[in-house]
Amino acid sequence: MVTKSAKQEIGQRLLAAFREAGAAEIAPDILLDAATLLDLYGEDIRARAYVTTDPVRGEVVLRPDFTVPVVQTHMDGGAEPARYCYLGEVFRKQDHGDTRPAHPRDNEYLQAGFELFARDAEADAEIFALFHRLLQPYGLHAAMGDMDILLDAIRALPVSEARRAALLHHVWRPIRFARLLARFSAPVAPRDLADSGAPWTGLRTGPEMEARLATLAAEADLPPLSAEWTDRLTRLFAIDAPAPEALRQLRALAQDIPAIAEAVERLSSRLDQIAGRGIDPATIRFEASHGRESMEYYDGMSFAFTADRADWPPVASGGRYDALTAQLGAGRAIPAVGGIIRPGLLAELEASC
């Protein structure tokens, strides 16, 4: 059994390393206003976060994540470029479905994090290399993804604006995305959407429904997405190889999907920058779909470091979240990239070797 103080100690060590890397330490509140988080993450976060009510503030949550409060702090008056670090608990409910596992995941655990707000082409490499260096002694597996490439590929699909928007919106939900893609790849089946005669009820308005009916009617004239394009997308999403090999595959695919070429070259220079910081890119696994399975707010590079332990969550994870700062910044946006390490898991790894 690893003690809390052992975990704290590792957390403090990481925090010191983050400060040395130029970050200013900040300490966001533990009680956060629920509305922002709920609007951002929806029911996923309500299922995971401890929501409670305050007689004055209304619904509040026990901090499920540092990213949002850190972004808010920065947007409230941070100068750029800015590097922040933090160490503290996050709280997550663990609802395992029908059967509870013998070793349920922790409900509260430490996160040590580093966030970088900067218009700097090397920011991704800086974060990744920093995490890589700190985690080197633990023999973890590094994985990387890049939502930018996927999003550019979807933007390039020869489909209507409405269909493109739907695909972009649901790219983080593989089942829904696959259903949409299958529907768009088949001829449109005529639908008989008869008036039910029921009186209008509810907040959604008649004109809103008419707008959607018009979108559906317009679909009838659309040609199905060709199998060629679905195949390209499937091939892209399936890329999973050591980074230099993945890069070769991506460049080959860029012959068919020229719209991803630019993002692929950005990945290439990121890997060069990472190599320049002393890390062999061949030791990084590039999984094109990596970002689809992590937080919805990652819209560029995403990464994770995992241990060889069954049922363990990643020991560290992070990524780029430019769109999130735009959403929280009320019109202002700042390129942002960051990540967290779980000191508790490092403590367990240290205790077992």
Add this chain to the structure above:
Amino acid sequence: MLKLGVPSKGRLMEDTFRWFSDRGIGLSRAGSDREYAGRVEGADLTLVLLSAGEIPRELASGRIDLGVTGSDLVREKLAGWRSDVRELALMGFGHADLVLAVPACWRDCENLDDFAAIARQFRGDHGFRLRIATKYHRLVRAFLAEHEVADYQLVDSQGATEGTVANLTAEAIADITSSGETLRANHLKILPDALIHPSQATLFASLKGDQAEIDRFIAGLHA
């Protein structure tokens, strides 16, 4: 001696008494209608009358060994219910479906895919997530997560849920229905591919009880 918890009133209690009587065990209320104690004939059993909603918790804690309640209530109220109780018998009454219902006037909404598309459109038009009123938070959320429906939020409704749409406090509801009558009266329609849970009265055993004794009791019921 095993302790059996049965819903303390109404149709569910009467049907439960009849189900056990068909299997050779006489259950009845002791004394007046206001008393929550029970009498048992034909088995070595203690009968306690409880609110159906409390039975899942009593089973999980092991304060009762056997209990009759809706399968929906056990799944909703006990996170990881299979770690607390086991299903002994589906009793064939108390049928009610947990369904997702939307305004009947939404003629562009015939299935869950439409619903997902409408939720996304609604969020864009109104600046907040489409609201679903329910008291079955865990079941509804798990169902919609499994089908990867996003852009919605749950709002709590402990009663008169069908009225929330007309009152503009929700755009859709998820609730238990047997005939669909109340839904129709409130100008709502069921999404046919969004049956969240088909519920019925079920005899459960607590995993904290003496399992051998419970098995003997079940084997002793007249088929």
